[in-house]
Amino acid sequence: MTNATVQIEGQLHAHAHDAVATGVAHAKGQQHPIKLYLVVWGWLFVLSTCSFLVDYFGLHGYLRWSLILLFMVVKAGLIVAVFMHMAWERLALTYAILAPPIAVLVFVSIMVLESEYTHLLRVLFFTTPS
Amino acid sequence: MAETVLTSTGQGAGRLPGWQGIAADWASDQRAFKNVSWGKAMMWIFLLSDTFIFSCFLLSYMTARMSTTVPWPNTSEVFALNIGDTHIPMILIAIMTFILISSSGTMAMAVNFGYRRDRIRTAALMLVTAAFGATFVGMQAFEWTKLITEGVRPWGNPWGAEQFGASFFMITGFHGTHVTIGVIFLIAVARKVLRGDFDVERRGFFTSRKGYYEIVEIMGLYWHFVDLVWVFIFALFYLW
Numbered sequence: 001m002t003n004a005t006v007q008i009e010g011q012l013h014a015h016a017h018d019a020v021a022t023g024v025a026h027a028k029g030q031q032h033p034i035k036l037y038l039v040v041w042g043w044l045f046v047l048s049t050c051s052f053l054v055d056y057f058g059l060h061g062y063l064r065w066s067l068i069l070l071f072m073v074v075k076a077g078l079i080v081a082v083f084m085h086m087a088w089e090r091l092a093l094t095y096a097i098l099a100p101p102i103a104v105l106v107f108v109s110i111m112v113l114e115s116e117y118t119h120l121l122r123v124l125f126f127t128t129p130s
Numbered sequence: 131m132a133e134t135v136l137t138s139t140g141q142g143a144g145r146l147p148g149w150q151g152i153a154a155d156w157a158s159d160q161r162a163f164k165n166v167s168w169g170k171a172m173m174w175i176f177l178l179s180d181t182f183i184f185s186c187f188l189l190s191y192m193t194a195r196m197s198t199t200v201p202w203p204n205t206s207e208v209f210a211l212n213i214g215d216t217h218i219p220m221i222l223i224a225i226m227t228f229i230l231i232s233s234s235g236t237m238a239m240a241v242n243f244g245y246r247r248d249r250i251r252t253a254a255l256m257l258v259t260a261a262f263g264a265t266f267v268g269m270q271a272f273e274w275t276k277l278i279t280e281g282v283r284p285w286g287n288p289w290g291a292e293q294f295g296a297s298f299f300m301i302t303g304f305h306g307t308h309v310t311i312g313v314i315f316l317i318a319v320a321r322k323v324l325r326g327d328f329d330v331e332r333r334g335f336f337t338s339r340k341g342y343y344e345i346v347e348i349m350g351l352y353w354h355f356v357d358l359v360w361v362f363i364f365a366l367f368y369l370w
Contacts (some may be wrong), residue, residue, distance in 0.1 A: 001355070010300075016149070029243060030241070030245060030347060031245050031246070032242065034239055034242060036151055037235060037238040037239055038235070039239050040235075041231065041232070041234075041235035041238075044231045044234070045228065045231060047204075048224075048227050048228065048231060048364075051301065051364070051365065051369060052220060052224050053311060054236070054369065055220055055369055056220075056237075058221070058365075068365050068369050068370075070334075071365070072361055072362065072364075072365035072366075076275045076358055076359045076361050077362065079234065079354055079357060079358045080358065082238070083234055083238045083354045083357075084350075084351055084355070084358075085347070088163060090146075090155065090163060090166055091148065091149075091151055091152050092151065092152045092155035092156060092162060092163055093163045093166050093171065095152060095175065095298075096162075096163075096174075097175075097177075097178055100178060100181075101178075101181055101185070104181075104182070104185045104189075107185070107189060108189060108192070109262070111189055111192060111193045111219055112192070112196065114193065114197075115192070115193040115194075115195075115196035115197040117200065117321070118193075118195065119195035119196060119197045119198075122197065122198075122199045125200055125282070126199065127199050
């Protein structure tokens with residue numbers, strides 16, 4: 001038998017085994033106390049409220065932006081880590097999923113530079129002096 | 131999946147923790163994500179691709195907004211409502227946000243009860259989640275109607291930069307579509323849970339494969355992702 005067939009057989013076996021094991025394996029693996037979810041739920045409410053208060057009190061400049069981004073990142077982290085169980089997944093999956101979006105941040109910084117340059121050109125050539 | 135395929139040396143591969151575990155998982159001539167079922171891995175990979183799509187939308191919006199010399203509409207006022215006699219800025223988005231977060235909370239609990247094989251509670255919590263989702267879409271329909279009657283179009287709006295309309299309809303429309311698909315997905319899985327499909331290992335209509343309670347977690351991943359995207363839209367589109 002080739003490697004591939006061994007592999008497929010292994011997977012079939014794993015499937016058959018899974019039918020029995022899924023419930024048991026996951027009942028152990030992804031079962032967390034309901035209280036944990038309620039606490040995270042509560043925190044998401046608190047953090048969202050904080051975000052709105054930033055707007056409500058009309059904060060401006062770097063303070064506004066650091067607060068909004070901070071609340072955004074913490075909320076996203078809570079959802080991914082607890083609600084989506086990423087905190088308990090295998091590291092190989094965690095890095096496979098979390099590393100690519102970090103590349104997006106590089107893209108963001110490139111586009112910030114680009115749009116500032118475009119803005120500069122528009123101000124220089126297209127806006128009428130008032 | 132719990133079972134690990136044995137390597138030629140007879141050792142169970144990929145059970146190492148930490149960085150050694152990552153190297154072993156990725157280097158193995160087998161499935162990469164040990165202990166993670168295909169269903170779950172594929173949903174994660176789909177969500178990663180969806181992340182890129184939403185990133186592109188938000189990035190284009192950011193680029194348009196940062197490079198325009200025309201003032202951007204004040205979102206705090208655009209999404210304000212008059213409730214009774216009081217004028218509350220951003221209130222519509224606030225309610226929508228809390229509704230979506232709550233739907234994530236009920237979904238997470240549904241996954242938990244699913245693994246405990248508590249059919250009634252799982253299905254009930256999923257239907258509550260679907261109801262929250264439908265409410266969200268309903269409020270979005272209201273939001274769109276209000277803006278359209280006020281003259282917002284993909285090519286213009288009464289308050290400033292033309293790109294506002296295009297960004298708004300594109301981003302919230304794509305997110306709303308995701309929520310709508312999620313509601314349908316939730317109802318379909320809730321029906322299967324309620325009917326006991328995963329207890330009797332009934333075969334699926336389209337795939338003729340047996341379903342497991344894990345599908346509740348997999349669809350939960352999708353639903354939480356929809357909430358996750360909203361966190362970014364909410365911060366970058368509405369609060370900016």
